[in-house]
Amino acid sequence: MPLVNAKEMLTKAKAGHYAVGQFNINNLEWTKAILLTAEELNSPVILGVSEGAGKYMCGYKTVVGMVNGMLEELNITVPVALHLDHGSYEGAKACIEAGFSSVMFDGSHYDIDENVAKTTELVNICNEKGLSIEAEVGAIGGEEDGVIGSGECADPEECKRIADLGVTMLAAGIGNIHGKYPANWAGLSFETLDAVQQKTGDMPLVLHGGSGIPDEMVKKAITLGVSKVNVNTECQLAFAEATRKYIEAGKDQEGKGFDPRKLLAPGFEAIKATVKEKMELFGSVNKA
Ligand SMILES: O=C(O)C[C@@H](O)[C@H](O)C(=O)COP(=O)(O)O
């Protein structure tokens, strides 16, 4: 099946009280592992590409070529959206041109009026071209210069202003953090999430920083309107751990164990296992 935008899969998820996973891709192994797992579990899936990962993979056109090639060669039949993650205004335009099916414009660092103005322009372009679009209100926390900043809680009124522009999905800060959560993390603010959902109605809400949130909190967030959960760090940690074990066991020095097709295989399987676990947790299995 060719790429689809994320509108239908997220509308169904919101109505069906489950969430679709966005898994960030970093290279060929990542992409193949995520697509094969989605197909095996009959689950819709969103492939997230940050601007940095896009550059690393030789640009957005390369990413589009690789993903479209895999959809065809691997006979992927489940709905797959290719989505720019935390995009700038220029990055969003470049991805629209390159053939992505969905973009995120992260205007959370602008004041609300500028966020509204830029989001509006991109909503118009995406509508015209048939892409889905995610916007963000309230910055997500995370590590900067070695310090882990706590996540902001979005203002529900500002969320409504952005939702009313006609975006497909809305990321609202609810105390969530990118990367590893610190031991003293206060947890998700369900009060904020509830207030955002009440103001934004049927709008699918997005939970960023999906790695390391206790399962029960993720499930509760889904009951309060989260329809898309973003995961990157947990796949990276699983890949790194499996690769380290392989090398520490000296397997790269046995026979042809240094061949990248063998060396990267444990990490590939570890990503598959992580994605499977998350799809089961989010409830998207058999929802393709
Ligand atoms: O780190 C990235 O490049 C992608 C993330 O920002 C993604 O949008 C996300 O929210 C995943 O968070 P994580 O699971 O905490 O890495």
Ligand SMILES: [Zn+2]
């Ligand atoms: Zn994010």
